[in-house]
Amino acid sequence: KAGVTQTPRYLIKTRGQQVTLSCSPISGHRSVSWYQQTPGQGLQFLFEYFSETQRNKGNFPGRFSGRQFSNSRSEMNVSTLELGDSALYLCASSLDPGLAGEQYFGPGTRLTVT
Amino acid sequence: QQQVKQSPQSLIVQKGGISIINCAYENTAFDYFPWYQQFPGKGPALLIAIRPDVSEKKEGRFTISFNKSAKQFSLHIMDSQPGDSATYFCAASMRTGGSYIPTFGRGTSLIVHP
Numbered sequence: 001k002a003g004v005t006q007t008p009r010y011l012i013k014t015r016g017q018q019v020t021l022s023c024s025p026i027s028g029h030r031s032v033s034w035y036q037q038t039p040g041q042g043l044q045f046l047f048e049y050f051s052e053t054q055r056n057k058g059n060f061p062g063r064f065s066g067r068q069f070s071n072s073r074s075e076m077n078v079s080t081l082e083l084g085d086s087a088l089y090l091c092a093s094s095l096d097p098g099l100a101g102e103q104y105f106g107p108g109t110r111l112t113v114t
Numbered sequence: 115q116q117q118v119k120q121s122p123q124s125l126i127v128q129k130g131g132i133s134i135i136n137c138a139y140e141n142t143a144f145d146y147f148p149w150y151q152q153f154p155g156k157g158p159a160l161l162i163a164i165r166p167d168v169s170e171k172k173e174g175r176f177t178i179s180f181n182k183s184a185k186q187f188s189l190h191i192m193d194s195q196p197g198d199s200a201t202y203f204c205a206a207s208m209r210t211g212g213s214y215i216p217t218f219g220r221g222t223s224l225i226v227h228p
Binding site for chain 1: 145156159207209212213217220221
């Protein structure tokens with residue numbers, strides 16, 4: 001079974017631009033979560049989608065948004081990019097998010113904002 | 115406010131030695147405590163996890179010790195190998211909105227010298 005895939009793997013954007021990142025979960029998984037990983041703040045939860053509905057949201061500004069499609073694929077969007085948005089963005093999928101320990105992470109998208 | 119504190123930030127051990135990473139949490143509502151292992155260019159992967167009703171869990175060379183009264187837990191890697199060189203994250207989870215959402219520690223970079 002294929003793992004979680006994220007595209008693109010690397011991205012360079014300019015401050016003020018917007019960016020869209022994509023995540024394809026493991027087949028059959030209906031929950032997708034997004035995390036931001038930086039050296040200074042570590043791994044921080046952005047949001048979680050289950051059956052196309054946002055169920056949980058982390059403490060990030062409204063510039064960060066996401067959505068999930070009927071095939072469980074998810075996208076996250078960051079508008080008006082800031083230098084501090086440079087990070088590794090990780091996506092994780094779950095078959096049953098109500099069960100602990102069920103998250104499987106993708107390799108991430110490395111975003112660099114210049 | 116950092117809900118999960120992890121130490122040390124980096125750790126160097128010799129092959130065959132014991133690696134010990136410590137974490138402390140604040141919220142007593144957490145009821146699931148996983149450890150993740152992350153290699154460069156990869157997403158975190160669940161290594162071992164424990165529930166608060168158990169004081170110790172062992173899987174191969176990896177052991178979690180849990181002290182509920184002190185709100186602390188630790189990862190012990192016995193007979194550390196160069197292949198264990200990676201970044202380790204502790205996390206604390208609880209069900210929120212129907213899903214387990216982990217709060218991560220800042221990570222420990224482990225280097226095992228051959």
